[in-house]
Amino acid sequence: MSAGDESLAVPMRHDRPRVLSYLGRWGRARRWLPDDARVVLDVGCAFGYGTAALAAGGRRVIGVERDPDHIREAARRFPWLQVLEGDAEALPVADRSVDAVVMLDVLEHVPDPHAALVEAHRVLRPGGMIVLSVPHCGLLARIDALNVYPALRRRFRSWQPLEPADETGPAGHHHFETEEIRNLLGSGFVVSRTARTGIGLTELVHLALLVAFKGLLRSRSAYRALLPLHLLVYLIDDLIPAGRYGYHLTVEAVAAEPAVRS
């Protein structure tokens, strides 16, 4: 980290392992991050549950989140976590100030994914690493609950909207091919590892919860109370290495040295 950047200088006190330190995209990112990645930015960290999981083992992980409600919630649940207000396309840290950037299920929600990756490159030190995850064009991409439910809602107007964090642009919740991510990363990054996991069984559960509780019963509180079920199915499904049928794509890439950049 750069010595002059006070915003990155707050020590992290709590670092106990959590379930998410070992499973799902958070566990994978934590395993993939090199030991010498001491300052890590978790971009689009919501209320910090993943940031806390990534921090297990004593690594300093700083969240970045644009939604003030999420930032307040993070402060309440994880008061020892540092969460900065900012956007994936305008990160609130200096050039070359972090060892790694983690961007889990963020790119499919931002208006300009390429701009977010250029910004990640700006804040990474040369040789630093990005670990990102996105929905993949696998077998069950068409049953993506975040695309199917809004389509149903256009017919059933009284159904409740998605949670703000699940909202997508007009193009919907985009599913990527590995090559598409490689192209978006551009010449500033070298892809070093990929994984395609889970077949998307979670989506059936998520869609059922959305239709039952936000649609038919119109009870946001019941929906939110049952969300851990959806997470549990995701964590189990994600253990399946699914190749081209995979629902989730994780990509690791290294920021090229400036001399190699075109």
Ligand SMILES: [Zn+2]
């Ligand atoms: Zn998403």
